[in-house]
Amino acid sequence: xxxxxxxxxxxxxxxxxxxxxxxxxxxxxxxxxxxxxxxxxxxxxxxxxxxxxxxxxxxxxxxxxxxxxxxxxxxxxxxxxxxxxxxxxxxxxxxxxxxxxxxxxxxxxxxxxxxxxxxxxxxxxxxxxxxxxxxxxxxxxxxxxxxxxxxxxxxxxxxxxxxxxxxxxxxxxxxxxxxxxxxxxxxxxxxxxxxxxxxxxxxxxx
Amino acid sequence: xxxxxxxxxxxxxxxxxxxxxxxxxxxxxxxxxxxxxxxxxxxxxxxxxxxxxxxxxxxxxxxxxxxxxxxxxxxxxxxxxxxxxxxxxxxxxxxxxxxxxxxxxxxxxxxxxxxxxxxxxxxxxxxxxxxxxxxxxxxxxxxxxxxxxxxxxxxxxxxxxxxxxxxxxxxxxxxxxxxxxxxxxxxxxxxxxxxxxxxxxxxxxx
DNA sequence: GGGTGTGAAATATTTCACAGCG
DNA sequence: CGCTGTGAAATATTTCACACCC
Numbered sequence: 001x002x003x004x005x006x007x008x009x010x011x012x013x014x015x016x017x018x019x020x021x022x023x024x025x026x027x028x029x030x031x032x033x034x035x036x037x038x039x040x041x042x043x044x045x046x047x048x049x050x051x052x053x054x055x056x057x058x059x060x061x062x063x064x065x066x067x068x069x070x071x072x073x074x075x076x077x078x079x080x081x082x083x084x085x086x087x088x089x090x091x092x093x094x095x096x097x098x099x100x101x102x103x104x105x106x107x108x109x110x111x112x113x114x115x116x117x118x119x120x121x122x123x124x125x126x127x128x129x130x131x132x133x134x135x136x137x138x139x140x141x142x143x144x145x146x147x148x149x150x151x152x153x154x155x156x157x158x159x160x161x162x163x164x165x166x167x168x169x170x171x172x173x174x175x176x177x178x179x180x181x182x183x184x185x186x187x188x189x190x191x192x193x194x195x196x197x198x199x200x201x202x203x204x205x206x
Numbered sequence: 207x208x209x210x211x212x213x214x215x216x217x218x219x220x221x222x223x224x225x226x227x228x229x230x231x232x233x234x235x236x237x238x239x240x241x242x243x244x245x246x247x248x249x250x251x252x253x254x255x256x257x258x259x260x261x262x263x264x265x266x267x268x269x270x271x272x273x274x275x276x277x278x279x280x281x282x283x284x285x286x287x288x289x290x291x292x293x294x295x296x297x298x299x300x301x302x303x304x305x306x307x308x309x310x311x312x313x314x315x316x317x318x319x320x321x322x323x324x325x326x327x328x329x330x331x332x333x334x335x336x337x338x339x340x341x342x343x344x345x346x347x348x349x350x351x352x353x354x355x356x357x358x359x360x361x362x363x364x365x366x367x368x369x370x371x372x373x374x375x376x377x378x379x380x381x382x383x384x385x386x387x388x389x390x391x392x393x394x395x396x397x398x399x400x401x402x403x404x405x406x407x408x409x410x411x412x
Numbered sequence: 413g414g415g416t417g418t419g420a421a422a423t424a425t426t427t428c429a430c431a432g433c434g
Numbered sequence: 435c436g437c438t439g440t441g442a443a444a445t446a447t448t449t450c451a452c453a454c455c456c
Contacts, residue, residue: 007447015405019384033415042386045415046449053417061416062456079408086404097303098400103384107401109408147411148404172407174400178225178309180248188410190403194304194380195313197396198292198354199221201378202285202315204394205353213425239437251437252427259439267433267438 010051014074016041017048021071033064085112087146089161090153091122091131094176098150099127111150113140137161141168152176162189216257220280222247223254227277239270291318293352295367296359297328297337300382304356305333317356319346343367347374358382368395 020040024032038048052058052065055077059065075081086104088095091114098104099114111129116122119131132140140146149170153161158177165173166187173189175181178196181189226246230238244254258264258271261283265271281287292310294301297320304310305320317335322328325337338346346352355376359367364383371379372393379395381387384402387395 009447011409012402012406014409015402018405019402035415040386044449046451047447049416050418050448057417059416060456061454062414064415077409078405079411080405084408084411093306093308094303097300097307100299101303101400102299103401104404107405109401109404148407150404171411174403174407180246188407190407192398192400192403194307194398195309195315196218196221196225197380197398198310198315198356199224199284199286199313200218201354201380201394201396202290203217203220203283205285205290205377215425241437250427252429253425255438256426256440263439265438268436269434270437 006054010054011078013041013043013047013051014055014078016043017051018071018074018078021067021074024067025071029067031060031064032067032070034059037065080108083108083110084148085110085144085146086148086150087112087137087141088114088129088150088152089116089134089137089165090151091116091119091125091127092152092154095150095152096122096125096127098152099129100125109148112144112146115140138164138168141165141170146170148172148174150174150176155179212260216260217284219247219249219253219257220261220284222249223257224277224280224284227273227280230273231277235273237266237270238273238276240265243271286314289314289316290354291316291350291352292354292356293318293343293347294320294335294356294358295322295340295343295371296357297322297325297331297333298358298360301356301358302328302331302333304358305335306331315354318350318352321346344370344374347371347376352376354378354380356380356382361385 020037034045034048038045058070058073086109088099088111091099099111104111114129114131115134115137116131117134119133122131147170149165151158151161151173155177158179159181162173162181162183166183171187175189175191178193183189226243240251240254244251264276264279292315294305294317305317310317320335320337321340321343322337323340325339328337353376355371357364357367357379361383364385365387368379368387368389372389377393381395381397384399389395
């Protein structure tokens, strides 16, 4: 794939730029310079320009970037032009919080279903996403062509569940378990390890 | 500070190594080679050795690293030798989930208090950390010498609250709001943007 | 004048490869 | 002999600086 020589970090930043552009758009701004957008995103102007250049030429010299067009282009580049359905596995403490959390929805992801080994307990937590028993997972994924999954289950079950996800065609896993998941090369895992983040901070305080 | 020439990423990895070492210790393993530990951590052996070398010499040639000693050393390096008190601000959806989440406690952080503009509502969510009104925040931070804070409040209040944290002596902020916080150079902010992580994944699925 | 696009330089990080020690 | 510690090489990423265009 031609994505191979684009730094992973540039793709992360693309998401950040997209956010900033949305804010600008809401404020009725039509054009933005690399300097202004870079400041909003917390990067250097040259880096912003370089990042955007990986994907094409969008700016007008002397003027800047058209906010609307750039936002749309980034959205498409990120594969966000259509709503991506997501499932969540493990509606325990963290999982059920994420279900109530509106952040994903706000960014245009639809959490279509959750799965848990004790779905009744999970449902009781005031969630309005359907919670199904664990056993229905594989069939649901395949039937609905789900490509993205959020994994919030205890670490000892994480790898086994990841295997099931992969087998059912999932290509991206947002993993909250503090474990290194082993998946085929064509599956992307994104680890969010909350305790690790806190630990990292602790190094920087005197 | 002499920390300046150590790659930030190396520090992240230190936390990962520490986790792996804990597992090894539980299993009664006394010595581990860079190859074995690297595999467990998902990095290359040479990288592991280089990372450890930033902090000193711990290994025995021909043998490997003493698990116990290395774990202790990393713990100290990360500034984790003593229990760090942490406060959480914003006991809403995500915040209260994090309070019930046992991950921080498991890694040895103690969330000593939470703050919210509506503490009664938050308390009702089955949390066993004391939840105080927002207004008590500054005094509590100063009085207890709190250095670490978890910030889970709506994006529009994030910067203002961050300012209060900084003013009260907080040096590390784990920020869940999708915004770039502006803080003095001696304060470290670690951003966890859940929607961003999902968005990033979405780029990698075809 | 102002601001993008981009090769080239500077920096940062990873990986290699091997000397040296237990 | 096995495995660490580490300079040196290779790669990756960021930043510079300037040609070029509106």
